[in-house]
Amino acid sequence: MEHKIFIAGKGAISAIGNNVAENLASLWALKTGVSKITILPTRYAETLPAAEIKLTNAELAELAGLSKEEPRTALLSMIAAKEALDDANIPDVGKWRTGLISANTVGAMDKTETIYKYFMEDSNTDKLLEEDSYDSGYVTELVADKLGITHHITTISTACSSSANAMAYGARLIKNGMADIIVAGGCDALSKFTLNGFNSLMILDTQPCTPYDDNRKGLNLGEGAGYVVLVSEEVAATLAKKPTAMLSGYANANDAFHQTASSPEGRGNFMAMQGALDMSGLTPDKIDYINLHGTGTPNNDLSEGTAVQRIFSPVPKVSSTKPYTGHTLGACAGIEAVYAILAIENGIVYPNLRLQTKMKELDFMPVTELVENVEVNHVMSNSFGFGGNCSSVIFSKNS
């Protein structure tokens, strides 16, 4: 590799914890975040389980240091991005060119879906938000301003692969000398819009999801945020705490098959995984663990699984952590990046909770029990989304 990209810090909030330590404790304790919806006001509170963060906006705002009137997505983003930057603890951070590359898919949808009701009754309603306040970029700028980041700010929105692409873009900026430090990741809050949208596609499980199970019925939505602090070699050399991991590979491909479904052979999935391997210079046998996209929909798991076994022979330890966190959409690759790095740091592999029956189309089965005390040097993390957007990233131990 020409330029190494080091992970100097990480931050996460999800239904299984408000920070990285709490997330790790829940992963270790096999504690799922999927339960009955109690915060989001929806008709489906009793019937569609989700991995909801059991804090009100006011409580999240307290943690974030922002107004409770801000979109829930922004509150989540702030909490995790700040944790990541604090964790990095970069000396004299002001002397470097720092950027924030954030991702989200819903922006301030929680606000919009409330205000829109008034708008339907009166197109001149006083409830209309300030012109600037309901797009994806608003969320990023709010967090950037609060963190004092001005150098390079942008937002990526490629559905469920968004935050993987944010990390890749951040790494490319650093590699090409356009930035020194990039806080990269993503966020998304639960909303009625996405809950009803996925429900209309009939891909939500009415029970806690079971990815890669032959009897899987669909996904559960989740919410959260996950960020990593990517730094150049030069910045890494100044850190008091030696980075434990590097971002060693990434690739973005398109399945170009269907707007909301994957090709049966997982063409885009294959290209993303192969591309990330090629960049990292690793052969497939060097990957110790794959954090699967593994949503639990019949279509995703079959396409992804088929592509995995085309590349990996034998298939390494794999699992989906969505039975813990639900599918957090624009946040998932950010949260799962944090989990990948935790796997490297702690020598653990997380189980694919609730999985019972092997898929008959596949030769392999994800791990079903927590694996401890293993050497985890390289982790691949997959994120695939609507529009055929397929991205894979690889994290490697910094030895």
Next chain:
Amino acid sequence: MGHKDDNSAELKSPLGDLGVRLFINGIGCISPQRTFDNAEFLPEVKQFETNRLTCIDPDYTKFFDAGSIRRMGRLMKYGTAAGLIALNDAGIKAPGAISTGTGLGLPEISQKFLRSMLEVEETIVSPTAFIQSTHNTVSSNIALLCGCYEHNNTFSHKGFSFESALTDAALLAKEGVDNILVGAYDEVSDYKYAAMRKTTELREEPCNSTELYTDTRGIIAGEGSAFFVLAKEKNEKTYGEFVGNKTFYKPVDSDVALDEIYSFLDAHGLGVADIDLLITGMNGDANSDEFTEDVCEDFFEHTTIAAYKHLCGEYMTSSAFAFWLASQIMKAQQVPDTLIIRKGERAPKNILIYTHHRHNHSLMLFKAC
């Protein structure tokens, strides 16, 4: 800042330090003006007497089958078609990568889903609109239609959306990718328009779009889509060279903006004297235009100063419309009268776009071939 009399400033470093060159080899634009036919360049200027400009649609049956036309939202149609026009213009079937920017994604169709969900109180909603609601719908639809399996990105960050896609394209070129389709798309939805009317300095009706800068009292809402094929080699189709771009965030005053402009030009071996045409983002808002005018004062009299938002309106990715104008101007080697705020004396060889959407400021530099 050396004043050069000749018009042949050498490019010190195309695309910053990336060391690659990018030529604009295909363009496609659908906007409130008649821009979808590349054989002509603003044959007539459409005047609007409203503060909301909407796109002139081409004949979509040339691009999509009847079933698709029925299912697709308005932006999905004109966004996708603009991309296909650019590919066709460049004579390319599938590009090496696709990178796009959109400030607001696909609001009209997203709100169609939202509206029906609220109307039936979350009971039964058709997925057709939801499927088109993600911000990457247009870029992925183009990929689907042209069979592009490569890198596909969508940035959604206000006035940096298209700009980030351009940076992505420059990085891709450095990484070895050629024939990159880069573009942007936005629409003004009923909801957005209502919010703008409520909360921003939207120009009062009746008004005339062509008098946007003469009587500075408010912006007009707009929309559009523009796509470009950026390639490493020039050919007989080439409109000109995209030399590089830069963004800056929340400049406190016009001096900060000028510092950014000087350092950007300097990085490319140029000074303000070398700019033949400056395309500004003046939009009719008094404060904003005063800021831009302050910046313009540093440009010499031989530089033509232009403005474009009376043609397309104000929206987050209007810079892509300006990019389209720059492309056409480089090829035609003439600046349409409708754009000119102050006429300079030089042929448009070195073109600088300095535009902004609220606090997101954008610089883009071009050189005619």
